[in-house]
Amino acid sequence: RETLGSRAEIRDQTWTRIHSLGAVTIGDDAEIGANVCIDRGTIRDTTIGSGTKLDNLVHVGHNVQIGRDCLLCGQVGIAGSVRIGDRVVLGGQCGVNDNIFIGDDVIAGGATKIFTNAPAGRVLLGYPAVKMETHVEMQKALRRLPRLAARVAALEQGEATAGRGSD
Missing domain, CATH: 1.20.5 (Single alpha-helices involved in coiled-coils or other helix-helix interfaces)
Incomplete structure (x- = not known):
């Protein structure tokens, strides 16, 4: 049996909290819409680049790095530890799997689900995302x-x- 501290123990089918030690860094001229949720980093900071615009109801997971001048439309969800380059556009309701790299100048159409790395300049559509x-x-x-x-x-x-x- 594993324990955490004197009063906590891990049992089958329980969730263990991982404390977040990082912060959230937001660049100059970034815009954050209503009801946006940005999780602070677990170890390193979650970063929103300068000039980036987040529409309403966007979720940014822990440790995410978003580059400069990106546009994330409404209801975009980005899982943890994703790295997004500069000038990336994610259309409404796009989803990005964890630990994915999205290169500079990528455009993903509405409701696209990105499960693998996307090279720079690619235009993506669909579920799963394809050229x-x-x-x-x-x-x-x-x-x-x-x-x-x-x-x-x-x-x-x-x-x-x-x-x-x-x-």
Whole structure:
């Protein structure tokens, strides 16, 4: 059995508090919207770069480093220990997994979920996040599926009819 101090003990299925020793550092000319939550760092500071704008209802996890002149739209959620470069735009309701690096000048469209590192200059869309060009091709393919299914059904029907006629 593990213990913490004289009056605390860890049991199965319990949560143990990790005290945050870091702080929050906000750069010059940064704007923080209503109901934004910025968790202070556990060891190192959580940092919001100069000129960065956080819209309403944004959550910034512990130890996150956000660069200069970024724009985080409403309801963006960033998990802990994420590093975001300069001039990054995260559209509304984007989510970023923990311990991810997002390079400079990345743009993520609304509701994009980023689970892996994003190189500089990339435009991302979707769940999970993919390059915009890939996402567009996937959406085009999805729109073609009903017609493709009808063509396959017609071919199968033709084979079934041809198979019966040869007996």
